Amino acid sequence: MADIINLLPDNIANQIAAGEVIQRPASAVKELLENAVDAGATEIQLIIRDAGKELVQVIDNGSGMSDTDARMCFERHATSKIKSIDDLFQIRTMGFRGEALASIAAVSQVELKSRRAEDELGTFIEIDNSVIRRQEPCQAPVGTSIAMKNLFFNVPARRNFLKSNAAEMRHIVDEFIRVALAFPHLQFSLNSNGQQMFHFEKGSLKQRIVSILGQHYNSKLVTVKESTDYMNIHGFVGKPETAKKTRGDQFFFVNNRFIKSSYLNHAVMNAFAETIPPDSFPLYVLFIDLDPAHVDINVHPTKQEIKFDDERILYAFVQSAIKHALAQFSVTPALDFDLDPGIQQLDALTQPFTEEKKAQSAGTSIYKTFTSANQAHIIDKSNNSNLQHWKELYGPPPARDNDFPPPPSPSDFPPVSTASVIDERWQEAAHDQKGPVQVHQQYILSQIKSGFILVDQRSAHERILYERYLRALAEKPIATQQSLFPQTLELLPADAIIVHEMLPDLQALGYDLEPFGQHTFVVRGTPADIQTGNEQASIEGLLEQFKNFSHELKHNRRERLVRSMARNNAIPSGKPLSTREMQNIIDELFACSMPNISPGGRGTFISFKLNDLEKMFDRGF
Known part of the structure; x- marks a missing residue:
């Protein structure tokens, strides 16, 4: 053979x-x-x-x-x-x-x-x-x-x-x-x-960062620089106010080689934990220099994924270096030790403090309160106190002839059993409750003829928005809410390319964007259902969601855009809703072509039937 x-x-x-x-x-x-x-x-x-x-x-x-x-x-x-x-x-x-x-x-x-x-x-x-x-x-x-x-x-x-x-x-x-x-x-x-x-052009690291990310960052960068025998770190982080809804402005370099490390990124996020919202991402351009013997860069053909011999040391070092930088360069109100010249002309400084004025001051209740040993908290309860009028302001108003009568006391009624009181109150609450109920600000409980349903408010709203945006691209564009004061949005070059590509679809979905320079856009309006003043965060969040969907080859660009907008604009878990808002979500959900799942495949509601409930409580046996 x-x-x-x-x-x-x-x-x-x-x-x-x-x-x-x-x-x-x-x-x-x-x-x-x-x-x-x-x-x-x-x-x-x-x-x-x-x-x-x-x-x-x-x-x-x-x-x-x-x-x-x-x-x-x-x-x-x-x-x-x-x-x-x-x-x-x-x-x-x-x-x-x-x-x-x-x-x-x-x-x-x-x-x-x-x-x-x-x-x-x-x-x-x-x-x-x-x-x-x-x-x-x-x-x-x-x-x-x-x-x-x-x-x-x-x-x-x-x-x-x-x-x-x-x-x-x-x-x-x-x-x-x-x-x-x-x-x-x-x-x-x-x-x-x-x-x-x-x-x-050739220049410093800060000049290069500003030329790439924009001139408005020039005064918003905080220097990071720490050195040890094991490793050094230098670079810049953005002040907390520069944090965005998209994670594009984040760069880690080890021995001048760009790397991707979720572990070190977590260290940076922890350092910013108390200064930025949890759904925001800080800007950072950080360089770590250490002996190549402690690094293995030969683990992936692109050399963007590397291994360290002790990641825990790096994690602690990066986190402490950034915390130290933020503490050292944080913007705090400064004390002004220069005396205002106008103060020198006040009567308290120019006129003598005579014995007569001293006696008058010592006789006031405020003087007595603050000169009594360990009694700075005492409030004079006498009728002559200067604070008496506060009682009149916050106390109950005097009774008038046309006022309602006082509420009855418990002794005015005959005694009843505890069980009957509970039953009566529950009947009243059930009678008053005619609409859906929000549970833990995440779910909506609504009664139906055969039992009740429990709706996941975020997943349900995501399905509603997804179908609404699909209709907007296919049929009628969404109404645009014009901004009273248009905002300028400066993006990373790569993000600007995405927005340029999506401009026609974004306009059909209610965004009024106009290119203004190479990587800058003017936001003149947003979809009518987005809160005014939230334009920049809305677009940044949309970009972040779109980039998260970019690996899904089975979806075309329009599909990824619609899914991104639905996920970005959906009502978050933890948001309290009015009865009308909850009812609207339920009505719109069951008007959708696929009401039972979100665009991402998650369930939107669970139904509970009366027969199942009766079995759970052993009724009918």
Whole structure:
């Protein structure tokens, strides 16, 4: 029988490996930008066409490569940074495994130009599906230009899984922002479809944060800086008033590498626990520096998930550093020790305190009260007290002839049994209670002919809003409540891309938004059922919900938007409701096409039948 195990050809092996490293255009952006940083560049330019599907190009003024290195860099596991296993635990550069360029070359068409300062000519290489088609000398500036064209041209199934241009561009902007934040001393620019989206000059970390997030943050950042023998932390957190309903303004870097860590994020949230609402997210850009031997960054192909040898130390250190920063730089009212010149002219200072005035003061009840030993709390009960009029103000009014008679005393009635009193009161309460009842401000209890139902007010309202918003997109737009004072909403660049994409649907759902600058919108109106003055929180909450739904590929953009709005605007658990509000929820719920479940699949109500209740209480047996 013939042998059946064969070695995969290099191009197929590279395509399989590329599935781990290059998942979308943003993956290539990250790898190419980090390579440019590792090359010692001071100016890095990113050029994008068609959200990276047609072109991702990075141009840098770094050290460049020789013709041999330019060819070798596309081989799998070819790297200049690791020569022994010990080097793997002392990594401080961004790219080190030699997978990125090989993976990029396996799923796209690549053109590279590179020249070192000591060389007169540079090297041009053209690669197609991992095969080098051409290599020749060329004229080129010092540094490297690498262009990735037609991503996944040879893997059409992978290309079909890419999302809309706006969604892919949002991921590209996210990766660009992260690298730009990590290296504020370098110049970065991003050009998309011939238009410049960003240009960041070299500067301090604070300048870079403000240029990305907006000038209004300039006076709202708190410095975080703590050092120990084990680790250091530096960066900025936003003052409590900058907390938002969306978690986009949160960045953690370990040894200048952006990471995602729910554990460390929890430490930050705990540090802010007593200063911001529980459903808000603080701004932070924090850098942790520690010995690479304490960190394992080789646990995931994207290197965004890393492991620490002792996470508890980091948790305590991050939490205490932020608490210390907030305490040290908190805005508190300052005592003014400069004496107002007008005070010097008061009679109490300019006129002498004579013996006659002293005697008059000593005779008052207030003087006696506060000069008696341990009796500062005494209130004079005499009729001559200056506080007597307070009794008249808060005491019962004097009786008048036309007043109602006093209520009868218990002795005016014959004695009755306790059981009959309870029964009588319950009958009165049952007679008065004609509408639904709220239970623990979460559920609505309502009587029906066959028994009663218990409604989850949040899930029910979410179903109502979901169907209302679907009708608005399909038939009649929702009425807009115009704001008396339009608000300016400045968003993260990636969030601004989402809003631009959703603008027509948002307008049909009652939002009146108008672009105002690159990442800014003017909010002129919101859906009529949203409370006035809550416009910014409403949009931020909507964005957060939309991003939470973004991983659900089974839903299109409109479906995700409608679900996000329904969840964001639904009545929260714990909110007291009037009888009319509860009845409206019940009526509207049972007018829905699917009243029994929320859009997310949770139940909206439970019914209890009289027959079941009788069995529970052993009635009829």
